[in-house]
Amino acid sequence: MVGGARLQGEVRVTGAKNSVLKLMAAALLAEGTTTLLDVPDILDVEIMAELLRRLGCVVEHQRQSQSVVISVPATLEHRADYDLVRRMRASICVLGPLLARCGVADVALPGGDNIGSRGLDMHVEGLIRLGATAVNEHGYLIASSNGRLHGASIYLDFPSVGATETILMAAVTAQGETVIDNVAREPEIVDICQMLIAMGARIDGVGSSTLTVLGVDALEPVTHRAVPDRIVAGTWAVAAAITQGDITVRNALTGHLQIALEKLQIAGAEVSELDDGFRVVMHDRPRAVDIITLPYPGFPTDLQPQFIALNSVADGAALVTENLFEARFRFVQELGRLGADVRIDGHHALVRGRPQLSGAPVDATDIRAGAGLVLAGLVAEGETTIYGVSHIDRGYAGLVPDLIRLGAQISRVFVTNENP
Numbered sequence: 261m262v263g264g265a266r267l268q269g270e271v272r273v274t275g276a277k278n279s280v281l282k283l284m285a286a287a288l289l290a291e292g293t294t295t296l297l298d299v300p301d302i303l304d305v306e307i308m309a310e311l312l313r314r315l316g317c318v319v320e321h322q323r324q325s326q327s328v329v330i331s332v333p334a335t336l337e338h339r340a341d342y343d344l345v346r347r348m349r350a351s352i353c354v355l356g357p358l359l360a361r362c363g364v365a366d367v368a369l370p371g372g373d374n375i376g377s378r379g380l381d382m383h384v385e386g387l388i389r390l391g392a393t394a395v396n397e398h399g400y401l402i403a404s405s406n407g408r409l410h411g412a413s414i415y416l417d418f419p420s421v422g423a424t425e426t427i428l429m430a431a432v433t434a435q436g437e438t439v440i441d442n443v444a445r446e447p448e449i450v451d452i453c454q455m456l457i458a459m460g461a462r463i464d465g466v467g468s469s470t471l472t473v474l475g476v477d478a479l480e481p482v483t484h485r486a487v488p489d490r491i492v493a494g495t496w497a498v499a500a501a502i503t504q505g506d507i508t509v510r511n512a513l514t515g516h517l518q519i520a521l522e523k524l525q526i527a528g529a530e531v532s533e534l535d536d537g538f539r540v541v542m543h544d545r546p547r548a549v550d551i552i553t554l555p556y557p558g559f560p561t562d563l564q565p566q567f568i569a570l571n572s573v574a575d576g577a578a579l580v581t582e583n584l585f586e587a588r589f590r591f592v593q594e595l596g597r598l599g600a601d602v603r604i605d606g607h608h609a610l611v612r613g614r615p616q617l618s619g620a621p622v623d624a625t626d627i628r629a630g631a632g633l634v635l636a637g638l639v640a641e642g643e644t645t646i647y648g649v650s651h652i653d654r655g656y657a658g659l660v661p662d663l664i665r666l667g668a669q670i671s672r673v674f675v676t677n678e679n680p
């Protein structure tokens with residue numbers, strides 16, 4: 261890619277990756293055919309589809325209509341193999357539904373990944389409270405229950421997205437009432453609650469810090485449209501701000517991006533809300549903005565690299581504090597290759613804005629780091645080559661064609677050896 265173009269035009273975001281993957285897992289809870297709509301054409305959806313097939317489902321990903329149709333049999337396999345879990349950590353979201361449906365679930369342990377250690381302790385402790393036993397054998401977490409799970413009172417030490425989902429999906433068919441306190445409140449959690457309720461689950465407190473679940477005997481399959489992807493929408497918003505451009509983002513919910521859009525306004529952008537999205541216009545060099553990542557409704561960690569990219573060309577210095585994933589700053593080394601001035605101290609990054617970055621070959625280490633590097637490349641002088649784009653494919657559908665439509669000079673080339 262060659263930096264310098266002012267991006268202008270419209271994009272439409274699809275359903276959220278972080279919702280769709282969990283909705284696909286939730287489909288396991290009901291025998292029959294579940295249809296999910298507004299599904300992005302990304303690698304992670306393919307991996308999840310493959311996992312569900314190995315569990316015995318028939319899965320059809322219809323790209324034209326952006327839907328996934330999942331036929332769930334009466335009897336499921338209960339093992340999620342390492343070769344899939346290592347490719348996509350989110351595979352562990354089948355743990356709760358498999359335990360609920362089969363009374364046993366063998367899920368490969370994901371191990372470390374590029375953004376930190378990411379434990380499973382709260383998932384496991386929650387399942388144990390619901391009456392399961394859990395052992396770690398040969399790299400697999402094996403959870404099992406003697407008969408039906410039972411309701412319990414569970415308090416999460418931290419509002420973990422994954423642990424909330426695992427416990428919720430196990431509790432919806434448990435015997436009796438489960439109260440889960442200090443749960444994550446991300447829009448993707450609300451989305452899965454809404455789908456489960458449509459399937460017949462009884463859940464109170466949706467969107468609050470406490471979920472009360474009254475277990476039901478069985479759930480029915482449904483058709484459900486996934487919530488729009490706030491992180492993709494937020495990435496486009498930053499693309500407008502960093503390139504001093506003008507981008508209209510359709511199918512986005514501004515309410516889900518309030519802090520991020522407010523930060524862009526502080527940076528100097530004009531943000532206007534539309535019926536089905538928003539528009540971000542930037543006329544000048546952005547001003548530096550401080551960021552502190554926190555669980556929703558705090559600033560999303562999944563937009564942190566994009567905002568570091570923005571700050572790297574902003575007027576002034578910004579302090580960025582990362583509270584969720586310790587290794588999320590690793591990508592800063594790559595940003596440094598483009599000339600960014602970022603100093604890391606523990607979970608703080610001090611970003612001193614530079615008038616100009618300079619294009620170079622860089623390596624995308626995870627999905628959001630990749631997005632941050634693309635944004636930086638859009639404004640770097642000269643040519644930037646981003647390797648490891650398969651990471652970006654995991655979360656962003658059709659990014660390159662969209663960027664070209666908006667005026668970016670970018671192309672995708674296939675190389676046999678991705679090492680620069």
Ligand code: UD1
Pocket residue numbers: 278279281350377378379380381382383384418419420421422423444561562584585586
């Ligand atoms: C999800 C999102 C990810 C997003 C993150 C936070 C998906 C597929 N991924 O990840 O994009 O960045 O939410 O919004 O939806 N933790 C423990 N023990 C546990 C569970 C979590 O220590 O049992 C820690 C993790 O190490 C991490 C923090 O809690 O430091 C947050 O993790 P969590 O909210 O669970 O994120 P994920 O569900 O993994």
